Amino acid sequence: EAGVAQSPRYKIIEKRQSVAFWCNPISGHATLYWYQQILGQGPKLLIQFQNNGVVDDSQLPKDRFSAERLKGVDSTLKIQPAKLEDSAVYLCASSLSGGTGEQFFGPGTRLTVL
Amino acid sequence: DAKTTQPPSMDCAEGRAANLPCNHSTISGNEYVYWYRQIHSQGPQYIIHGLKNNETNEMASLIITEDRKSSTLILPHATLRDTAVYYCIARNDYKLSFGAGTTVTVRA
Numbered sequence: 057e058a059g060v061a062q063s064p065r066y067k068i069i070e071k072r073q074s075v076a077f078w079c080n081p082i083s084g085h086a087t088l089y090w091y092q093q094i095l096g097q098g099p100k101l102l103i104q105f106q107n108n109g110v111v112d113d114s115q116l117p118k119d120r121f122s123a124e125r126l127k128g129v130d131s132t133l134k135i136q137p138a139k140l141e142d143s144a145v146y147l148c149a150s151s152l153s154g155g156t157g158e159q160f161f162g163p164g165t166r167l168t169v170l
Numbered sequence: 171d172a173k174t175t176q177p178p179s180m181d182c183a184e185g186r187a188a189n190l191p192c193n194h195s196t197i198s199g200n201e202y203v204y205w206y207r208q209i210h211s212q213g214p215q216y217i218i219h220g221l222k223n224n225e226t227n228e229m230a231s232l233i234i235t236e237d238r239k240s241s242t243l244i245l246p247h248a249t250l251r252d253t254a255v256y257y258c259i260a261r262n263d264y265k266l267s268f269g270a271g272t273t274v275t276v277r278a
Binding site: 060097147149151158161 | 269
């Protein structure tokens with residue numbers, strides 16, 4: 057079974073530029089999550105989708121971050137404009153459904169903002 | 171979700187059992203104890219979870235105290251590939267609230 061795919065794996069940008077990350081969840085998984093992991097910390101949930109609807113985006117900095125999952129499958133997370141403090145690994149995860157089911161994580165995208 | 175407390179780091183000898191403690195003194199009755207680990211440059215990986223009974227799978231064993239205020243993850247025969255950050259999470263819904271975890275280093 058293919059795992060969660062993410063691209064790119066690494067991205068370096070200047071502050072105030074924009075960037076987008078892509079995630080393709082495990083086939084059949086209705087729930088998709090985006091996490092931000094700052095160096096030395098555990099991952100922090102940014103947004104959760106159930107199919108193509110947002111369940112929880114309470115931790116998403118909506119002035120600069122946006123995410124979509126238009127067809128209920130793959131998803132894009134965008135930052136515009138980026139700040140230095142956005143340097144982190146952005147992890148995508150998926151699960152069959154919400155609730156306490158196991159979440160499967162992708163390898164992440166490491167973003168460096170200069 | 172209840173807060174969990176883990177030691178920041180621990181070492182373990184290859185081939186020996188690794189016992190990872192976790193305190194969750196404010197855990198509520200409907201919160202499960204979950205363990206994930208994160209190997210360097212990878213996403214977190216599910217290990218095991220339990221409510222009040224001890225659990226075992228092919229990766230590890232989870233021992234939860236009778237009062238549920240603490241638990242121990244046991245890796246029975248640690249290998250170098252078990253070097254990772256291990257996260258203990260008290261969970262009752264979709265949220266996984268990761269703390270800083272325990273950095274486990276398995277030494278040859």
